[in-house]
Structure formats: structure tokens, C-alpha cells
Amino acid sequence: MENFYRLPEYLLTNYINHPAVLRRMNISIFGSGYVGLVTGACLANLGHTVLCVDVDEQRIENLKKNILPIFEPGLPELVVKNSTEHRLFFTTNAKEAVETADIIFITVGTPQSEYGQADLRFVYDVAETIGKYMNGYKVIVDKSTVPVGTADNVRAIIQKNQISGEKFHFDLVSNPEFLREGEAIYDFMNPDRIVIGVENENAKEIITNLYKGIERTEKPIFITDIKSSEIIKYAANAFLATKISFMNQIAQLCEKAGGDVKEVSKGIGLDQRIGSRFLQAGVGWGGSCFPKDVQALIYTAEKLRVPFQLLRAVHEVNTQQKKSLLPKIEKLAGNLHGKIITVLGLSFKPKTDDIRDAPAHIIIQELLAAGAIVQAFDPVAMENTKKLFPKIQYCQNTYEAAAESECIVIVTEWDEFRYLDLKKIRDVMKQPTIVDGRNIYDPKEVHALGFRYIGVGRNVWQEGSI
Ligand SMILES: NC(=O)c1ccc[n+]([C@@H]2O[C@H](COP(=O)([O-])OP(=O)(O)OC[C@H]3O[C@@H](n4cnc5c(N)ncnc54)[C@H](O)[C@@H]3O)[C@@H](O)[C@H]2O)c1
The missing domain is CATH 3.40.50.720 (NAD(P)-binding Rossmann-like Domain)
Incomplete structure (x- = not known):
């Protein structure tokens, strides 16, 4: 590889x-x-x-x-x-x-x-x-x-x-x-x-x-001791998942009330008691650890009659968040039937080919159910994804994936998606629109380039459009 x-x-x-x-x-x-x-x-x-x-x-x-x-x-x-x-x-x-x-x-x-x-x-x-x-x-x-x-x-x-x-x-x-x-x-x-x-x-x-x-x-x-050590691993993962779900819920609030979740994240992260890491709102957590470890900790706790309401809510918020992309895509691209939609990023996080419980799966399923034609690109996770979704179009690069597309959806924040030639992207798309599930772009900059844009919990392509 x-x-x-x-x-x-x-x-x-x-x-x-x-x-x-x-x-x-x-x-x-x-x-x-x-x-x-x-x-x-x-x-x-x-x-x-x-x-x-x-x-x-x-x-x-x-x-x-x-x-x-x-x-x-x-x-x-x-x-x-x-x-x-x-x-x-x-x-x-x-x-x-x-x-x-x-x-x-x-x-x-x-x-x-x-x-x-x-x-x-x-x-x-x-x-x-x-x-x-x-x-x-x-x-x-x-x-x-x-x-x-x-x-x-x-x-x-x-x-x-x-x-x-x-x-x-x-x-x-x-x-x-x-x-x-x-x-x-x-x-x-x-x-x-x-x-x-x-x-x-x-x-x-x-x-x-x-x-x-x-x-x-x-x-x-x-x-x-051994038992504390076993618990430390689950407690660490569950706590990190909690931080992300918390910020995703704050992002939902920002979308309704105005405000930018990235600013909120910076503002609270400067507090040393909180810390700046794991405060990024996005498309929800996935991967080979958080989903299963959160569920396993809930199960263990409840088996021991310690109802873990907090973690149940963390999981629930995450489930909602994974479903938050489709309405945004529909808002920009309208009825998706027969339309080409570009999915950028298939692994559950950058720099891995691991697709276990990747948020991309949910959005691909939803797009296919809505009748869209999915063109996808990921630097290393396409081979693994082909086994799950053999029928979507896998492209050689981002520009090919954007060709004739009515909306680009950023699902995984690979560095190379941050540094795209957005003018070139705009020119190959049918409609220049971006749903940025990882907030990697500056809304003003992409708007100035002619894109309609919706991120997560932040500014939108047109004032008041959420
Ligand atoms: N992947 C991560 O980022 C990560 C991080 C921290 C902890 N963990 C934990 O570490 C553990 C392993 O995770 P992973 O992602 O490396 O799993 P993995 O699925 O990548 O690898 C597991 C390997 O074990 C092999 N295997 C199964 N039964 C075996 C047996 N009886 N003898 C020898 N090999 C056997 C499988 O064939 C497979 O190759 C899990 O409990 C996971 O939660 C994973």
C-alpha cells in the first residue's frame, strides 16, 4: 500500500x-x-x-x-x-x-x-x-x-x-x-x-x-490494579466521546441561534480546566473504538445496576449528528433524485484506511436511498469501502469526484481536502455547493469563490438560511 x-x-x-x-x-x-x-x-x-x-x-x-x-x-x-x-x-x-x-x-x-x-x-x-x-x-x-x-x-x-x-x-x-x-x-x-x-x-x-x-x-x-486499569480504557474513550457529543449539541444550538461553534470551541478550550482538544463539532464520532466502547460501558454499568443515562445521551446525540448531513445537502441541492453528489472522505478519520463504523456509511446509505448518484474519493480507504458499497463511483482524485456534482460533502478531514484548488473544483461542478461536515473551510472564503456553503454549527452560505 x-x-x-x-x-x-x-x-x-x-x-x-x-x-x-x-x-x-x-x-x-x-x-x-x-x-x-x-x-x-x-x-x-x-x-x-x-x-x-x-x-x-x-x-x-x-x-x-x-x-x-x-x-x-x-x-x-x-x-x-x-x-x-x-x-x-x-x-x-x-x-x-x-x-x-x-x-x-x-x-x-x-x-x-x-x-x-x-x-x-x-x-x-x-x-x-x-x-x-x-x-x-x-x-x-x-x-x-x-x-x-x-x-x-x-x-x-x-x-x-x-x-x-x-x-x-x-x-x-x-x-x-x-x-x-x-x-x-x-x-x-x-x-x-x-x-x-x-x-x-x-x-x-x-x-x-x-x-x-x-x-x-x-x-x-x-x-x-487490574480492574481499575480495565475501567480506565473505557472511561477514557467514553469521556472523549462525551466531549465531542457535547460540542455537537452546542453546534445544533449555534445553527438555530446564530454563532459559530468553532469560535465557541476556541473560547471554552482556552480554559485550562477544559482544554482545547476533542472539542471539534462535526459529523459525529465513529470508528473501531468509540461506538463499541461506549455501548460496552453502558452495558457493563447497567448490568451492575448503575444506569448510565449520561452515556446513553452521548450516544443519542451522536446518532442524530450522523443524520444531520442529508437535510443540509437537500437544502443546497434540492431533490437529490438522479443528481451527482460528491462524498470526500470514507475512513472514520484521516490517515487511516479503517472504515469500521465510519460516518460516511450513513450518508452514503441516505444519499442512495434518496436516489442520488454518489461519486466518492478517499486517499486510502476506497478499497475497504468497495466491499460495503460496490455500486457507487470511486474516483481517482477529488477533481474527478467533483465533476458534474451538485454538492460536495466533506466527511473526513484529510489534509489534502483542506488545500484543494477550489476554483478548479468550482469550475468542474454543476452547482458549486459544499456541505462541510468537518468545518475545514472558512465560510466567507468559499462564499467569495462563489460556493453556497453549510458547515456544522456555524455560518451558512446566506445569512439566516438555516
Ligand atoms: N484500532 C485501534 O485504534 C485501537 C486502539 C486502542 C485499543 N484498541 C483495541 O485493541 C483491540 C484490537 O483492535 P484492532 O483494531 O487491532 O483489531 P483488528 O481487528 O485490527 O485485529 C485483530 C486481529 O486479531 C486476529 N485474531 C482473532 N482471533 C485470534 C486468535 N485466536 N489468535 C490470533 N489472532 C487472532 C484477527 O485475525 C485480526 O487480525 C480491540 O480490543 C480494540 O478495541 C484498538
Whole structure:
């Protein structure tokens, strides 16, 4: 997959003799997806020997040939470097992976189940495998996002599946992951904090050693108990989702009352108690984490008889927000039947090809239901989207996607959409109109270029038109 990333100097360093890495460990990582591959490549780059395991044979065959299953800036370079230097390996052989490891990471998916709860089937499968093949003391680190209490179940499953007469001792660690797709390598090497839930000193020392050598060691390694650690991950994601939903509701108010949500966001973000990040109004949050994690936290809380009304509202606001684009498009383009509408951005956020729960899905479905012809462009997420929407038109670039269009809809704020030649865009469109779901343009500037424009919670193409 094409990549635009240049590895920063510190990742090109050979860490083999890095003084901060006290003991090199043999690490096996179960699950070679976004989290597993980034964790594996970064730990290998710190000098550890890493074996990435997956049940997906094709994925592993490709990885052995340096063909990556995901787009993540910098990851291909890091995989090639560490594979070539014999620190990073790939296998489907779970027995070998368990037997050779000092530390085993669990980084498999925990998708949403029918009633909102996390589906822990893949985590428990790995626990079973670990139990079955355990041949000595291991530290087992859960990096998948799992509900509070999961470590207890993992422990029980491992114990139950140890089949040899000898029951080997092991320690469990909860080490939730906070990386952002698109910035994952930077985040791994420069975390705000590393959360480690442990139950004894031995495991604490082993895992703390493991992270020695990452760039900003002044950032805290936060040691806590396992249950608190499991809750921290969900609480962090739910809080961030809450910030966004809050701003989206303020945006709805701005649209009715006047005012610009970007100004409001700046004005409140300057308050250090609030902070400026995650205050951008937009088309609603999606992706592989927030939607499922919010639902799973609601489920866990309510199972324990703690009705989480606040998070229910956060989810509800998000659902409304995802549906807020269509009326705006109709306002500018009228009846959409037979009209070409351009959708820019298909991934749930920039710099990733991940389309899980992407807001683009909702608007594409709605446009198709309204009889529109959808022309779409995304720098890296088109291949994945084709599997879901095979019949829409996928274009080579933004200008092709804008050709003969009656409205451009910005769904994902890729940088290249910020710096388009808007005059050229205007000239190829049938009607120069923009619905800016991420507020990336200045309404006055685009209006001056002849576009009719509606953003989110801010100025519109014509005074008083919302
Ligand atoms: N993607 C993110 O940005 C992110 C960030 C923080 C936390 N997380 C959490 O990390 C976990 C993993 O997420 P992801 O996005 O990397 O998932 P993913 O779907 O990209 O990858 C999961 C991988 O696990 C493999 N797998 C399933 N069962 C297996 C087994 N028994 N043995 C070996 N491999 C197996 C799958 O084939 C797949 O390749 C989830 O709990 C997620 O919530 C994800």
C-alpha cells in the first residue's frame, strides 16, 4: 500500500545496544491487526524479539513478504527494518508462539455484540490456547479493550486449559492501548501515559522494563490494579466521546441561534480546566473504538445496576449528528433524485484506511436511498469501502469526484481536502455547493469563490438560511 511517511530519526536508531533496555524479552503477540502490529513493530524496534501471531493465514503470509494488511503511516518501514534485522517474525503457529514467549500480549478484536456488550470470544480463544501450550512461567498482558472483570475470566480459562500434570505459574497484566490510528507509531513511542494494571511486583518489574527506551520516559507509567486499569480504557474513550457529543449539541444550538461553534470551541478550550482538544463539532464520532466502547460501558454499568443515562445521551446525540448531513445537502441541492453528489472522505478519520463504523456509511446509505448518484474519493480507504458499497463511483482524485456534482460533502478531514484548488473544483461542478461536515473551510472564503456553503454549527452560505 502506498505510504507517505518518513520515519523520524529516533525510529531509525538501532536500539540493540540501547542502555535503557535492561533485558531483552521474547514476546509473542496474539492478533496482528492495528494494535498488534504497531505494538509488535515498536517493541521489536526497542530491541525485543517479537513474534506476531494471527489465525488469518493470508495475513501472516503477506506479512512475511512485508505486505501489510492495514494503512498506518510509518508501519511498513518499521516492519521491514525490524524483520530484516531479525527481531520481528510472523506465524500462525500458536503453540510455538506460546512456548517461546516470556511475555504474551493479547491484541485481538473485541467487537460489539447484540446487546452492546463486548464480544470476548477472541480473547477467550487466546486464553484457551495459552493454557493449552503453556510450558513455564509467562506474563500475559491484555491490550485488547475488555470490560472490568475480564482478567479474572482469562485467568480461569488459562488454568482450566493447562493440561499437563504440572500447573505452570503465570501473571496477568492489564495494559490498555490508547493509540490513535494514523498516529499510532508516534503515540506508542510518545504516550501521554502507559497504564499498567498488575497484581504483584514481579509482573510490574517485567512490564516496566519492557517499556524502557521509549522516547519520553518522563511521561508516567501509571501502575494500578487490574480492574481499575480495565475501567480506565473505557472511561477514557467514553469521556472523549462525551466531549465531542457535547460540542455537537452546542453546534445544533449555534445553527438555530446564530454563532459559530468553532469560535465557541476556541473560547471554552482556552480554559485550562477544559482544554482545547476533542472539542471539534462535526459529523459525529465513529470508528473501531468509540461506538463499541461506549455501548460496552453502558452495558457493563447497567448490568451492575448503575444506569448510565449520561452515556446513553452521548450516544443519542451522536446518532442524530450522523443524520444531520442529508437535510443540509437537500437544502443546497434540492431533490437529490438522479443528481451527482460528491462524498470526500470514507475512513472514520484521516490517515487511516479503517472504515469500521465510519460516518460516511450513513450518508452514503441516505444519499442512495434518496436516489442520488454518489461519486466518492478517499486517499486510502476506497478499497475497504468497495466491499460495503460496490455500486457507487470511486474516483481517482477529488477533481474527478467533483465533476458534474451538485454538492460536495466533506466527511473526513484529510489534509489534502483542506488545500484543494477550489476554483478548479468550482469550475468542474454543476452547482458549486459544499456541505462541510468537518468545518475545514472558512465560510466567507468559499462564499467569495462563489460556493453556497453549510458547515456544522456555524455560518451558512446566506445569512439566516438555516
Ligand atoms: N484500532 C485501534 O485504534 C485501537 C486502539 C486502542 C485499543 N484498541 C483495541 O485493541 C483491540 C484490537 O483492535 P484492532 O483494531 O487491532 O483489531 P483488528 O481487528 O485490527 O485485529 C485483530 C486481529 O486479531 C486476529 N485474531 C482473532 N482471533 C485470534 C486468535 N485466536 N489468535 C490470533 N489472532 C487472532 C484477527 O485475525 C485480526 O487480525 C480491540 O480490543 C480494540 O478495541 C484498538
